[in-house]
Amino acid sequence: MLATIMQAVDTTIANVALPNMQGSMSSTSEQIAWVLTSYIVAAAIMTPMTGFLSARIGRKRLFVISVTGFTITSLLCGVAVSLEQIVLFRLLQGIFGAGLVPLSQSVLLDTFPKEKHGSAMAIWGVGVMVGPILGPTLGGYLTEYYNWRWVFFINLPVGILALAGILMFVPETEKSNRRFDLFGFALLSLAIGSLQLMLDRGQSLDWFSSTEIIIETLVAAVCFYMFVVHMMTAKEPFLEPGLFMDRNLIIGLIFIFIVGVILLATLALLPPYLQNLMGYPVITTGELLAPRGMGSMVAMLMVGRLVNRVDVRLLVGTGLTLTAYSLFEMAQFNLNIQPSALVFTGIVQGLGLGFIFVPLSTITFSTLDQRYLTEGTAMFSLMRNIGSSIGISAMVALAARNTQINHAVLGEQLTPFREPLQRMMGGAGIGLSSDQTLAMLNEELTRQSAAIAYLNDFRFMAWMTLAVIPLIFLFRGSKEASSKPEGKGAESAPQEA
Secondary structure, eight states: OHHHHHHHHHHHHHHHHHHHHHHHHTOOHHHHTHHHHHHHHHHHHHTTHHHHHHHHHOHHHHHHHHHHHHHHHHHHHHHOOSHHHHHHHHHHHHHHHTTHHHHHHHHHHHHSOGGGHHHHHHHHHHHHHHHHHHHHHHHHHHHHHTOTTHHHHTHHHHHHHHHHHHHHHOOOOOOOOOOOOHHHHHHHHHHHHHHHHHHHHTTTTTGGGSHHHHHHHHHHHHHHHHHHHHHHHOSSOSSOGGGGGOHHHHHHHHHHHHHHHHHHHHHHHHHHIIIIISOOOHHHHHHHHHHHHHHHHHHHHHHHHHTTTSOHHHHHHHHHHHHHHHHHHHTTOOTTOOHHHHHHHHHHHHHHHHHHHHHHHHHHSTTSOGGGHHHHHHHHHHHHHHHHHHHHHHHHHHHHHHHHHHHHHHHTTOOTTOHHHHHHHHHHTOOSSSHHHHHHHHHHHHHHHHHHHHHHHHHHHHHHHHHTGGGGGGSOOSHHHHHHHHHHHHHHHHHHO
16 A cells, blocks of 8 residues: 555656746756656556566566665656656656556455455555545645655655565565567557657647647557457467456446546646636645545545445445536636635545445456456556546646637627626726736636636536446446355465464
């Protein structure tokens, strides 16, 4: 869980510190963005490798290498003195950090018998879900009161504790002589890397008006198609087709993709909404986002007790409903909204996401063959990350586009003959002819246009959440699947004792 928290927090903690890094490194906004892009792309490419490396060198050894590498590269990021250095070290940090979440999850699923998976997943899931939520708050605090370098240094004590725990308590797994499918890995890496680059740089390059974005899209599509064909025809493919024959896993991957879209896209939209449109400082913004993490924590602790007593499909449906309700409430925001309303919707959304993650993780792997477990958790983590990237890119692009449209539509109403405008200008003792007045009106018009665009994004995500609820009925119940492992665990208990 320590390794999970360290990686999960790091996905968002550096975002807040980017402006400070930019000044320290004397770089442009586009250049400093590679601090995030390099990490995201490296982690996405290496995540599918987790299953193969775990089978080849042993899960414990891979876990030790990953935690050690992540901790050391965090230190190197903190002491970097140039843009080139920090981008390189962030790239390495993404490579080592890619396997932390799937390795943690597979260790947990192997350690506990199936009847205890829900309770154990509830505690472990706090790190996965709360980490990205608390990342901006922690990053803002460290940057404001210390230095942006502490955003990376904070990983050191956590990494050392995690490494000590793994060395003492995590058992090693059997190794296999499975052949490495270099061609399949290369195709999948090119597809994922091109997709991540396209999503990350699309908004700044105006999407498909850019040659770079068109090339990256074509590379991603062609390489993914070739990878699927290769996977279905090769003797020893990089990912075994049998992994995708499990219905619960496939449905679970769809759901975690949606969770990735909602969780990270909401976190990407709220800080600029609160800071740029409502004028909140960074620290206050972080404090208003923190209750979302508290809601997730409370929900997971509740679900840990309910997951073995209530149909997990009902719990997932409850979580999706709460999440959709919170997003519909957020779609009613305005620029004078009270902090209490922000906290309330954050807590409700946190509760909803907490109700989704634990039962979803439990039922997704409840029928999966043991030999596919590490690969399955890696795909689960990969789909969550891809969902986050797509969600952030799509929602930010929609917000930017709708802001322009709203500005044009609302601007048509600003004429000297409109009575509300005359009354406002008359009360202020100014006319419409001065440049200062026009600039003031344009600023407020842009602010209101952006606010409407953000609210439309929240409404779109709410409808998307409701749309996937019927998919929960496609899950197979896990009672029959879990009865055998329970027996097995019962038989092995005296031997372990």
